[in-house]
Amino acid sequence: MRPNVAFGASGAPNATLGALDATNATLGRLVGCRVRGRGRGFRVSSGTVNAVIVGAALVRDGKLLAQQRAWPPKHAGQWELPGGRVEAGESEAFALARECSEELDVVIEVGARVGEDVALPGGRVLRIYAATLVSPGEEPRAVEHRAVQWLGPDDLDDVDWLPADRILLPAFRALLN
Numbered sequence: 001m002r003p004n005v006a007f008g009a010s011g012a013p014n015a016t017l018g019a020l021d022a023t024n025a026t027l028g029r030l031v032g033c034r035v036r037g038r039g040r041g042f043r044v045s046s047g048t049v050n051a052v053i054v055g056a057a058l059v060r061d062g063k064l065l066a067q068q069r070a071w072p073p074k075h076a077g078q079w080e081l082p083g084g085r086v087e088a089g090e091s092e093a094f095a096l097a098r099e100c101s102e103e104l105d106v107v108i109e110v111g112a113r114v115g116e117d118v119a120l121p122g123g124r125v126l127r128i129y130a131a132t133l134v135s136p137g138e139e140p141r142a143v144e145h146r147a148v149q150w151l152g153p154d155d156l157d158d159v160d161w162l163p164a165d166r167i168l169l170p171a172f173r174a175l176l177n
């Protein structure tokens with residue numbers, strides 16, 4: 001069933017094609033070449049980007065929500081932002097709202113991009129968007145994860161982040177400051 005979602009201006013479903021163009025431009029910058037084609041597999045000179053993983057930089061009262069993975073064993077105990085793979089036919093904002101509904105049981109509003117794309121193993125990229133709770137009093141809960149916590153700017157370095165998220169820490173800090 002589709003979750004109850006709320007999108008900000010950047011997440012309008014009809015923005016999907018524009019988002020794909022933006023994706024191509026971003027990927028082109030990443031690999032230093034022009035990126036051709038639309039769809040889920042982007043042909044680039046150095047390989048194919050197979051999937052976009054979206055993450056929500058969910059901020060409330062100057063703090064960022066992080067969640068602790070329970071699996072796979074290699075990453076269990078490490079921290080990441082809520083999110084996941086953009087499925088076929090979804091806008092990135094919709095995927096983010098769906099993942100936050102599934103993982104945290106909250107409704108979010110999706111805002112602007114945060115930081116640059118980070119390459120992940122397997123030809124995937126991690127792409128972060130700012131987000132807020134539609135009902136700020138609603139408390140996210142760890143539905144699929146081991147734990148969740150709100151981190152202030154001074155707490156960001158105290159957490160064992162996934163490697164890609166560690167690269168994004170300056171962008172997370174800038175968002176909070």
Ligand SMILES: Nc1nc2c([nH]c(=O)n2[C@H]2C[C@H](O)[C@@H](COP(=O)(O)OP(=O)(O)OP(=O)(O)O)O2)c(=O)[nH]1
Binds near residue numbers: 082084162163165
């Ligand atoms: N959600 C999320 N995933 C991240 C982050 N940083 C990072 O490296 N990843 C990686 C971990 C996983 O390899 C991948 C996301 O997989 P996932 O298992 O959470 O998402 P999903 O349910 O949609 O994945 P799948 O089962 O469809 O493959 O991205 C992050 O901050 N948030």
